[in-house]
Amino acid sequence: MRRKGLASMAVHTASTSADPSGTTDSRVDLGPAAALSCRECGERIPLGPHFACTACFGPLEIAYELPDGDPEGLRKRIEAGPNNIWRYAELLPVPAGVADTPNLNPGFTKLVRAENLARELGVTGELHIKDDSGNPTHSFKDRVVAIAVQAARAFGFTTLSCSSTGNLAGAVGAAAARAGLRSCVFIPHDLEQGKVVMAAVYGGELVGIEGNYDDVNRFCSELIGDPIGENWGFVNVNLRPYYAEGSKTLAYEICEQLGWRLPDQLVVPIASGSQLTKIDKGLRELIALGLVEDRPYKIFGAQAEGCSPVSQAYKNGHDVVRPVRPSTIAKSLAIGNPADGPYVLDIARRTGGAVEDVNDEQVVDAIKLLARTEGIFAETAGGVTVGVTRKLIESGALDPTLTTVVLNTGDGLKTLDAVAPTSQATAIIRPNLDSFREAGLA
Ligand SMILES: *Cc1c(COP(=O)(O)O)cnc(C)c1O
Numbered sequence: 001m002r003r004k005g006l007a008s009m010a011v012h013t014a015s016t017s018a019d020p021s022g023t024t025d026s027r028v029d030l031g032p033a034a035a036l037s038c039r040e041c042g043e044r045i046p047l048g049p050h051f052a053c054t055a056c057f058g059p060l061e062i063a064y065e066l067p068d069g070d071p072e073g074l075r076k077r078i079e080a081g082p083n084n085i086w087r088y089a090e091l092l093p094v095p096a097g098v099a100d101t102p103n104l105n106p107g108f109t110k111l112v113r114a115e116n117l118a119r120e121l122g123v124t125g126e127l128h129i130k131d132d133s134g135n136p137t138h139s140f141k142d143r144v145v146a147i148a149v150q151a152a153r154a155f156g157f158t159t160l161s162c163s164s165t166g167n168l169a170g171a172v173g174a175a176a177a178r179a180g181l182r183s184c185v186f187i188p189h190d191l192e193q194g195k196v197v198m199a200a201v202y203g204g205e206l207v208g209i210e211g212n213y214d215d216v217n218r219f220c221s222e223l224i225g226d227p228i229g230e231n232w233g234f235v236n237v238n239l240r241p242y243y244a245e246g247s248k249t250l251a252y253e254i255c256e257q258l259g260w261r262l263p264d265q266l267v268v269p270i271a272s273g274s275q276l277t278k279i280d281k282g283l284r285e286l287i288a289l290g291l292v293e294d295r296p297y298k299i300f301g302a303q304a305e306g307c308s309p310v311s312q313a314y315k316n317g318h319d320v321v322r323p324v325r326p327s328t329i330a331k332s333l334a335i336g337n338p339a340d341g342p343y344v345l346d347i348a349r350r351t352g353g354a355v356e357d358v359n360d361e362q363v364v365d366a367i368k369l370l371a372r373t374e375g376i377f378a379e380t381a382g383g384v385t386v387g388v389t390r391k392l393i394e395s396g397a398l399d400p401t402l403t404t405v406v407l408n409t410g411d412g413l414k415t416l417d418a419v420a421p422t423s424q425a426t427a428i429i430r431p432n433l434d435s436f437r438e439a440g441l442a
């Protein structure tokens, strides 16, 4: 490990006050981001690397001064922008020149009209897969990391870090490499080979922790309060308010790709729940800005049965989420104590959606169903959303006559073990036609 220089850095005390460059609101250029505001009590504080409200310890989010009054002009500027998330820079906490900074330019992934899958599922309305496996490190995490990198630069951090269920570690490693930052990321030690290698190959430090994601997260919280963590930007801890905004771009892209139209129903995976809550925020912003018609949409959350604390709370009618110990092949979603769980419950109930879960066997079946019908190889998280979609149609919770968008947030090549036992060569033959015939394939 490269540790030189870290131990000698100045000590800071409160975990929410790391601010190495001493920046204040007036000196930070993060575009339309105006302040941090508390999601619980509404308290506003200047932009900085903070994640908890000083008044009530509630989570902070970005408050904006968004462009208004000219939806047509805004829509034209977006459409003329680059084919990545920076086309929405006016709606994100990033400086105006963001597209010219060294970054991975994620986003604008395909929205695939899934007619074969629709037939299999008995969907008569429009069914689309938003396929985020097409991002630079093959998961949706490139979106959130790209925003966090801008915040890290603005606040003068020199090391990029995270606690990760796998995909985030790879996205941070790659983004740091491109931006010329040091990276040191933390994962549970027993992740899939594909995720470990993806996280290590970019040359930063990768640390396996003996424990599950929630142990990794606790460790990172300790690190952040220690002098060792001085000058470290943890994308999903002290930069979390910025990071989280990256998920809004999924909502923007889906609506733009539908022809500036809201879908009726969305099926979104839940790990910490951040992505789901920010997709809802993104949709509400588009309505407020006049870029889409104001009409109802439903958001459905999807979990794996072996880590389904939000789904359980939803089904039991609870407002609080009781932590669980995860045990599922959907490791990217295996967060037993999801920070945004209560907000997810609010959104599912407010929009008329639901939260549902599927078991590991159903996850594998759904991965293979999506691959067989649409030629999309999803990671286990995509198996969770497709499996949950099927279950919601069967239960009648999801209306098969409407326009539905299902998220695939990662690439099946990262979770080969899930399908390897049941996806092998049909036959192994000698290189001649007789052998091919004998195998019953002619
Ligand atoms: C991280 C992740 C999610 C969602 O994470 P949230 O913590 O809920 O924002 C979904 N799918 C994949 C593949 C992920 O890696």
Ligand SMILES: [Zn+2]
Binding pocket: 038, 039, 040, 041, 042, 043, 053, 054, 055, 056, 057, 058
């Ligand atoms: Zn507060």
